[in-house]
Structures are given as C-alpha cells and as structure tokens.
Amino acid sequence: AQSVAQPEDQVNVAEGNPLTVKCTYSVSGNPYLFWYVQYPNRGLQFLLKYITGDNLVKGSYGFEAEFNKSQTSFHLKKPSALVSDSALYFCAVRESWGGATNKLIFGTGTLLAVQP
Amino acid sequence: SQTIHQWPATLVQPVGSPLSLECTVEGTSNPNLYWYRQAAGRGLQLLFYSVGIGQISSEVPQNLSASRPQDRQFILSSKKLLLSDSGFYLCAWSVRHKTLAGVDNEQFFGPGTRLTVL
Numbered sequence: 330a331q332s333v334a335q336p337e338d339q340v341n342v343a344e345g346n347p348l349t350v351k352c353t354y355s356v357s358g359n360p361y362l363f364w365y366v367q368y369p370n371r372g373l374q375f376l377l378k379y380i381t382g383d384n385l386v387k388g389s390y391g392f393e394a395e396f397n398k399s400q401t402s403f404h405l406k407k408p409s410a411l412v413s414d415s416a417l418y419f420c421a422v423r424e425s426w427g428g429a430t431n432k433l434i435f436g437t438g439t440l441l442a443v444q445p
Numbered sequence: 446s447q448t449i450h451q452w453p454a455t456l457v458q459p460v461g462s463p464l465s466l467e468c469t470v471e472g473t474s475n476p477n478l479y480w481y482r483q484a485a486g487r488g489l490q491l492l493f494y495s496v497g498i499g500q501i502s503s504e505v506p507q508n509l510s511a512s513r514p515q516d517r518q519f520i521l522s523s524k525k526l527l528l529s530d531s532g533f534y535l536c537a538w539s540v541r542h543k544t545l546a547g548v549d550n551e552q553f554f555g556p557g558t559r560l561t562v563l
Contacts, residue, residue: 361550372451372535372554373489380550419489423550430496431477431539431550435489 331356333422335436342410343444350405350439352420361423362403363433364394368416379403390414410443417441447472451536451555458562464509464523466558468536471517476538478519479552480511483533495519496541526562534558 332355342348354360361380365373377388384396394405405418420436448471458464470476480492491504493511501511508527512520519536537552 363551365554370533370557370559372556373537375551375553378551417487430494430502431541431552432479432491432494433550433552438487 333436449555466521
C-alpha cells in the first residue's frame, strides 16, 4: 500500500536558521511527490513537486526539497527561515495506479513554528 | 490563469439540517475535481472525486453526497447533518491525467468552507 509519513508533528526553528521538514514515502513504481503549505483557516498552497530529473527541486518562497530514492525521503528545506514561514506543511504522493484520477495521498502534516 | 472558488466561507448549521457547499473553477476545462474534509485542523480526508460531468467516486461512506452538474462545478450535499460533519471542507482541482509520465499532477485548492454543526 502506498503511504506518506511525516514523523514530526511540530518543528521549531529560530528565524534565520535553516529548516528541514521531513517526509518519507512508500510507493510501488516511480514516486510523484509534492509539498503543500497551509496557513490558518486557508486552503493548501502548492509549493513544489518531484516528478523526474534533478533530485533537488526548487519551489515557491525559497523552499526546496531533496528527493532521495535510497532513503525513500523527500525532505523540505529552506536555508534561512522567516517568521512568516510558520504554517502547516503537508507532504503528498500521487497514487501510482491512479490513472486519470490524479489522487494524492497526504501525510498528517507538520506544524512549523519559526521564533523571532 | 486558473482560479477556484468556494462558498460560503463559513457556515453554522443545526443538526439534522441540509447542506449544500459549492465549488467552481475558472480558466480551465475538463478538470478533475475533489472534495476533502480536514478535521481538528490537521489531517486531510478525501471524500469524493470526479473526472467528468456526472461522474462521482466516493472514498468514504457517510451521509454526504457530491454532484457535478457542470464541467467546472462541484457540489457537496447532505440531507441531514450530523455533529461529526463539522470541519473544514476543501475543494481542489487538477489537470486530467495526460500521460503515464505524470505531467501536471498537482492539485490546486480553494479557500475552504468552515462548517460548524451545532
């Protein structure tokens, strides 16, 4: 069965420090991986995706993610955190055999808190 | 550019009352459409998805239903709300899957509807 795990419920980081939000996955076939961010009482915003190609994917707001096939991970990173980055972050994987449905399997979310 | 709308933004309904939430997408054709519920501010639960007009797939059996009367309109309904139906309801769209290479697989979300059932 396909799944996504976000092992940390919350990540705390000081402003200006690098941040990492962890994600591991389990899929059959090639993984299509995504990161989303959600601010309070708002919908999810797409940050970035890995489909194929370079293992380091760059996305919106200075975020990037590193795909590691051997460790089945897709960690979200940013070199210097901002207080405004504080939000809920979701990792997701597309169902390999979803066909035309493009269904995504979401992790449970990680709350990022950036302290000034 | 594409935009997705949801209304109402907030809703307070008594137990046993009907429900109708609407979602519309602009700037694209033949999208896949999805309804999610987010309870307790965290996990996302896929409720329904649709790959075309009148085509609805249910992920979780419950007292909710969905309809797609037009290409870019997706409606979530209930005849009688339960307390457990409270939550944040999110609509999303994606480009219909084109090839096995997985082009354009991401989903784009609307602003959500906060439903409180009392």
